[in-house]
Amino acid sequence: MAPRPEPVQQAEGRAGSGENLAGPGEDLAVARGRLAEAQGRVVRALVAGGEVPDGFDAARLRAQAASLVAKRRSIVARLRPDAAVAAGADLAAEFAAYARARGEPPPGYRADADGFAAWLRERGRLPDPPRRRTPWWRRRVP
Template identity: 65%
Template sequence: MGTTDARPSEEEARRRLGQAQERLLAALVAGGEPPAGFDPVRLGAQARSLVAKRRSVVARLRPDAFEASGADFRSDFDAYAASRSAPPPGYRADADDFAAWLVAQGKLKVRRTPLSRWRRRKG
């Protein structure tokens, strides 16, 4: 009746699971080292697939950035993605950040937003 349970507490197990998930996420989106027990080749393929998905969505959301990058779009986006520790939250933010990256590279001119109609009418 006085046996000691050798298993880790539920709180400790959750903490370790959370750390393992963080390492896996870092390997997938931030170029981190693959966690123990994961095939680095397969993990690399999955990471490249996730960048390709981001790239295709960004091309649809920001056709101006896609056109400005031209034939270099793939290499430009991959360089942009590699320059970040993690993607921003959401595809729209990713697309806007990529466009800002292109502006910094001198490949995209800053768009001037015209005054909205209500401001012009308010006059």
């Protein structure tokens, strides 16, 4: 018979309550502020090309950041196939350059797709959208 594993000790306090966030003599609000700043540094490193925070493996964080850019690129290509076609074989490189230039992604995939299309248009890779013509029944005779 195999030996039974040791029971896992539970941390003091309720899970998620924030009771163990603060060190001895530290205000809970200050500890939460420190945690929020640390989380912000990790997010900036992942999505905005920020510095890798201390204690993190730089290679793994870069790999995860590249994965997030690839995910954005695939969704943008589905939402704006015209932009993907315009970028052609250079789609990965073009989108990576767009993501680096932008820093932080916009809120929402539709805005990201439209931003990438505008970025391609500024560089002459995507033609201007055709002007919408007024239907004949709405045109006024002078």
